[in-house]
Amino acid sequence: MEPLGATTVFLVICVSSLLFLSAWRKMSGSGKLPPGPVAFPIIGNMLQLKTKNFPQHVEELSATYGPIFTIYLGSERVVVLYGYEIVKEALIGLGDEFSGRGSMPIFEKSAKGTGIVFSNGERWKQLRRFALTNLRNFGMGKKSIEERIQEETRFLVERLRNTHGRPFDPTLFLNxxxxxxxxxxxxxxxxxxxxxxxxxxxxxxxxNGKLQCSPWTAEQKNVQSEFNVESLVHSTIELFVAGTGSTSTTLKYGLLILLKYPEIEEKVHEEIDRVIGQSRSPCMADRSQMPYTDAVIHEIQRFIAFVPLGVPRAVTRDVHLKQYVIPKGTTIFPVLKSVLYDSREFPNPDQFNPGHFLDENGAFKKSDYFVPFSAGKRICVGEGLARMELFLVLTMILQNFTLKPVVDPKDIDITPESSFVSNAPKSYQLCVLPR
Structure with a gap:
């Protein structure tokens, strides 16, 4: 071999070895990590993971490695928490340590570390405090917000009435x-x-919802910024995106489920007629008198598991969890679906059953396993608003209309279209008939 050629080969081997060693050290981290599938340098477990239905694959991995395990999305270390006990211990018992926001590159590019959802540290604390204070000042949790929802839902009802019983896609109406x-x-x-x-x-x-379907593409790291106009703009955008997408999708999914189970819709109609009647709009004070309707709404949220893997967290320092050490900065997937589908709390969790939230006397039954808004320090800022909207909008629709499917109910498919980020119902049409 020519001397120059031998030198080139030698340099390639050296550089490759250094890259391999660097990647391996980064992936190995410090301390004893939770177990997981063997990862390759640079590409991690990307060739082994079934990305088409990743939440389902995570369930399969938990059966092999237990309630806490490690995977690598490229060189990004991710620790997955699967099951009620481990999720509760981490998000609530170690709330401060698990309060960081994990890596979501496609959002980092747009948010640049600003806003409430994707910021960290002191900036996140200030923005969250600011948002909660001002939302309360704007009427969050008060009668004024309830009246705004009621007013807007009356416009929605009128729009639905103008369909005159013809089939339509409810997506835009609800959005x-x-x-x-x-x-x-x-x-x-x-x-x-x-x-x-x-x-x-x-x-x-x-x-934005379409872009969420593939959030793990490589992008630059976020840019640090001060609490300023840019942060306020991104926080406002997040209120629109999160406040619109999650609630409207839940309502759309809920209508589809009720189309499949008309006997459940009929029971809600009976409760609405008994408690509210037709002479006034539903109000939040009615909810305590409507356990079955409340149970149906909770079961819709449980069943769809809107964000099955949870929005990624990150640990703010090296953390001891069980017998493992999770290094600072590690991305965390708290798998919310594993809690919402726990068969010990919700028998036959794959079946839609409002009885999951009713006791033997038909009274509403709360559950610590109900975590559609996540838990701990990063619980959804808009939880209170979303709960009000789901109850008032769904109840007012069913007060005024009977839902009519365009196909036989037994042929309605309520399995979700899944992505890395969220579950959504398949596209459908329905008719609404005035009651």
Missing amino acids: HSVSNVICSIVFGDRFDYEDKKFVILINLIEE
């Missing part, structure tokens, strides 16, 4: 209605559904 509630909070007024600026806003929210 517009839920987004307008956020508009009324942030801007002090709602938009007409045909307003050009409002249509653009809704289109951007829908496009």
